[in-house]
Amino acid sequence: GEDVEQSLFLSVREGDSSVINCTYTDSSSTYLYWYKQEPGAGLQLLTYIFSNMDMKQDQRLTVLLNKKDKHLSLRIADTQTGDSAIYFCAEIPMNRDDKIIFGKGTRLHILP
Amino acid sequence: DSGVTQTPKHLITATGQRVTLRCSPRSGDLSVYWYQQSLDQGLQFLIQYYNGEERAKGNILERFSAQQFPDLHSELNLSSLELGDSALYFCASSVGGAAGNTIYFGEGSWLTVV
Numbered sequence: 001g002e003d004v005e006q007s008l009f010l011s012v013r014e015g016d017s018s019v020i021n022c023t024y025t026d027s028s029s030t031y032l033y034w035y036k037q038e039p040g041a042g043l044q045l046l047t048y049i050f051s052n053m054d055m056k057q058d059q060r061l062t063v064l065l066n067k068k069d070k071h072l073s074l075r076i077a078d079t080q081t082g083d084s085a086i087y088f089c090a091e092i093p094m095n096r097d098d099k100i101i102f103g104k105g106t107r108l109h110i111l112p
Numbered sequence: 113d114s115g116v117t118q119t120p121k122h123l124i125t126a127t128g129q130r131v132t133l134r135c136s137p138r139s140g141d142l143s144v145y146w147y148q149q150s151l152d153q154g155l156q157f158l159i160q161y162y163n164g165e166e167r168a169k170g171n172i173l174e175r176f177s178a179q180q181f182p183d184l185h186s187e188l189n190l191s192s193l194e195l196g197d198s199a200l201y202f203c204a205s206s207v208g209g210a211a212g213n214t215i216y217f218g219e220g221s222w223l224t225v226v
Contacts, residue, residue: 030211042114042202042217043155088155092211099145099168100210104154 004103006089011109018076020106022089027070029091033100034063034074037086046074046087076108084110115139116218118203124224130191133221137184137205143167144186145206145215146178150199161186162209193225 003025012018024032030051035043049056049063049072056063062075076083086105093101115138125131137144146158148171157170161180172178175193180186190197200220206213 035217040219042116042219043204044114044217045214099157099160099170100215101157102147102155 004089004091004101006103006106009107011111012079013111016079018079018108020074020087022072022103024070024091026093029093031092032072033090035088081110084108114216116203116205116216118218118221122222127193127225129193133188133201135186135203138216141205141207143206144180145204146188147202148199195225198223198225
């Protein structure tokens with residue numbers, strides 16, 4: 001089946017690293033995404049990783065993929081107040097390349 | 113600004129009514145997707161069009177319908193509205209299909225059914 005699971009909330013102190021975790025069920029998924037949704041705004045693509053990669057780094061963002069455990073994580077270094085948002089993990093199953101399956105999102109709260 | 117435009121931004125209507133949500137994709141994008149976001153269900157894929165043709169259908173109710181016009185804009189029609197249809201409806205677009213292409217989201221249309 002197609003399912004993406006995320007914890008709903010995460011609180012992190014400003015300046016620390018945030019790690020948002022996600023698990024997915026479809027081992028055939030080809031692409032895995034992280035989207036960010038700020039209050040009152042649409043979804044913004046942060047980064048994505050191909051299923052044949054283990055890690056991808058883009059400035060303060062690091063994505064780790066463990067295919068064996070079907071686990072995806074997003075690490076945000078030096079978390080800032082502007083990182084406060086809902087982060088969605090998403091996958092594209094191999095046999096359904098026409099749609100993206102989203103998790104329910106993790107709300108990241110930044111503590112001063 | 114993602115380049116995807118949705119109207120209206122906010123809409124309040126009564127149960128039993130019908131509404132139409134409109135989406136203009138990014139220039140050059142042939143695919144349009146509709147998603148429904150509610151607190152309890154998260155982001156649910158409704159339907160996708162590619163160059164005017166329906167390509168994929170998700171959890172779209174029979175009371176809902178959509179189409180993509182020759183100029184590539186799309187409309188989502190919601191009829192016989194129920195309280196549970198209150199949600200944020202997103203339109204998104206991409207050059208081709210979802211795989212391998214960046215999907216850009218609009219800011220959404222907030223629908224409140226009273």
